[in-house]
Structure formats: C-alpha cells, structure tokens
Amino acid sequence: MKEEKKNNAQESEQARLEAEEREVAREAERVAAELERAESELEQARKEIETLKDKYVRLLADFDNYRKRMQAEVEAARREGEIKAIRAILPVLDDLERALEHAGANPEAIAEGVKAVHQGFQRILGGLGVEAVPGEGEPFDPNVHEAIGVVEGEEDEKVAAVYQKGYRYGEQLIRPARVAVTKKKEVGGGK
Amino acid sequence: MKEEKKNNAQESEQARLEAEEREVAREAERVAAELERAESELEQARKEIETLKDKYVRLLADFDNYRKRMQAEVEAARREGEIKAIRAILPVLDDLERALEHAGANPEAIAEGVKAVHQGFQRILGGLGVEAVPGEGEPFDPNVHEAIGVVEGEEDEKVAAVYQKGYRYGEQLIRPARVAVTKKKEVGGGK
Numbered sequence A, B: 001m002k003e004e005k006k007n008n009a010q011e012s013e014q015a016r017l018e019a020e021e022r023e024v025a026r027e028a029e030r031v032a033a034e035l036e037r038a039e040s041e042l043e044q045a046r047k048e049i050e051t052l053k054d055k056y057v058r059l060l061a062d063f064d065n066y067r068k069r070m071q072a073e074v075e076a077a078r079r080e081g082e083i084k085a086i087r088a089i090l091p092v093l094d095d096l097e098r099a100l101e102h103a104g105a106n107p108e109a110i111a112e113g114v115k116a117v118h119q120g121f122q123r124i125l126g127g128l129g130v131e132a133v134p135g136e137g138e139p140f141d142p143n144v145h146e147a148i149g150v151v152e153g154e155e156d157e158k159v160a161a162v163y164q165k166g167y168r169y170g171e172q173l174i175r176p177a178r179v180a181v182t183k184k185k186e187v188g189g190g191k
Helices: A002-103 A109-128 B002-101 B109-128
Strands: A130-132 A145-153 A159-164 A167-169 A172-175 A177-184 B130-132 B145-153 B159-164 B167-169 B172-175 B177-184
Touching: A002 A109, A002 B002, A002 B109, A002 B167, A002 B172, A109 A130, A109 B002, A109 B109, A145 A159, A167 B002, A172 B002, B002 B109, B109 B130, B145 B159
Parallel strands: A145 A177, B145 B177
Antiparallel strands: A130 A167, A159 A177, A167 A172, B130 B167, B159 B177, B167 B172
16 A cells, blocks of 8 residues: 555656656747747848948948049039130130231221220120129128228218229129228318 | 566656756757847847948938039039139230220220230130140141131141131130141142
C-alpha cells in the first residue's frame, strides 16, 4: 500500500513535469516565432535605411551640381545683360560715325545729324526701360537727386538746376541727378 | 524487488524529464534574449529611418528654396549687367548733350565736340571689354563677318568694305560686321 501510494505520487509528479515541459516548449516556440518576425522586420528596416541613404546621397549630388551650374548661369546672365544693353546702344555709335563722316563735307549739317543721334540715343534708352529722373522745378528727392549746391528760391527744396541728369531703370537708380536745390528767401533779412 | 525496479525506472525517467525541461527552458531563455536584442535593434533602425526621412525632407526643402532664390538671382544678375553697361555709357549722352548745347553758339565747333564724344564712346566700350571685329583688308571670317555683297579683288575672301562695324565681347560676338567680300578677278575672261 505504501509502495503503491509512492508509485502514484511519482506518476503524478511525472505528468506534472511533462505538462510543464510542454508549456515551456510552447512558450519557446512562440518566442522563436516572434524572433523570426522581428528579424524579418529588422532586415526590411535595414533595406529601407540603405534606400534612404542612397536617396539622400543622390539628392545631395543633384543639389551640388545644380549649385555649380547656377553659379555659372548667374555669371552668364550678367554678361547677357551687358551684351543686351551694348548691342542696343551700338546704333548710336554707328549714327555718330555717319554724322562725323559728313562733317567734313558740310560742317553746318552736323548739328542736325547729332540732334538725330541724340534723339536716337534717348529712344534706345527708353526701349531698354531707362528713364530720366525728375529735373528742374520738381521737388528735391534724396532718393534720385544728389544736392551739390543751394540757391535762393521762392520755395524750399525744389530742384533749381540740373548739372548732370539722373537715370533710373524701373525702381532701380542707375545714377542720381546732380542738382542745385532751392532754399526759400529770408523775408526781412536775418533769422 | 519488482516494485523497487519500477521505482528506480520511474525516478530515472523523472530525472530525464527534469533535465529535458531545463534544457528547453535554457533554449527559451536564449531565444528570448535574442528577441530582446532584435527588438532593440529594430527600434534603433526605426529611429534611424525617421532621422533619415527628416534629413531628406529638410534637404529637399533647402534645394527648393535655393532653386527659387537662384531664379530670382539670375534675373537680378541680368539686370545688373544691363545697368552696368548703361551706367558706363551714360557719359556719352552727357557729352553729346553738351556738344549740342554749344552748337547754337558756334556751329563749326560742334564737329570737334562730336569727335571727342566719339572717342569717349570708343574708350568706354573698350573699358567694358568690347572690341571691333577685324575690318577692311582682313580675311573674311564667317564667325564675325556677314557678307552682304561681293566685289572683284586681287585675292579671294578678303573684306573689301565694311557697311556696319561688328563688335565682340571677349569670345562672344555682339553683332557681326556687315561686309563686302572680294572675289579674285578671273584671268583670261573665265572658262
């Protein structure tokens, strides 16, 4: 009886151990499956990292090339601008030379020729978008006028005389006009 | 004796089971540790992906801003080039106007004044880097000459006369010279 009891106890212990082992094995299997999933996700992630690094490096190279190209393009545009203006103005030189050619034959006629050259020059500058800034009699404007003298006048701060004309290109000043500015006459002498 | 044998067999089976269970548990532990490492690496990888995506998006935005800025800068450079050339040439206009002012008083003197204007104009163009292309007597060069007529001459393909001067800016042609080209006189009245 005692032996039998012992046998029963041993058998139930064995069953418990077997169940426990099955439990541990199932858990190990679950963890192994999870590991497999994690490893596969990790591989995907590493591939994505490679792809992203590649994309970044390519974009950086594109950016760099673009930067170099644009530096050259800015230089070329500056040159093009100069050439455009010079090409536009060259007919003035042609006309001037033509006027001079005829100067020997008829010195009086040259004045007419030069007047035409002058008009042509102004027309060309107008075509380029160049305008003269306001002149005599207009209000003094320090943005477009450079005061190089003061004269007495009826009112303050008017352009009394233009020594050198000023020109602008749209909003941009090419050079200011050099002018004399009025200062109102003191009435009754003294301050 | 039989019972004892059975007991011994049961005990050794139990020991085997216990050892097996320990083995399975150790394996489960190892796999769990590996899973933990994989999960941590995966987290790192995901962070890196985020960082790389951020970097890429920032670079793309920088590139875009640069592109926009450069478009404006190319336009500004073209304008600057124009203004530079116009500003340089304006004194010609001043001189021309001065010559005309004195034309009324002394019509003969204007020729001298206009000659000076012409020289000044040429000096300014030279200062801008503008040169005249080769003229009369020089070999005809289709890169800088536009043939608008043919005349008989001693030799073939020389510039016989210039109708309009050509100018270049460094290697760049501003406008070709319009010229007549020589064609060698046929000896003995042709074939």
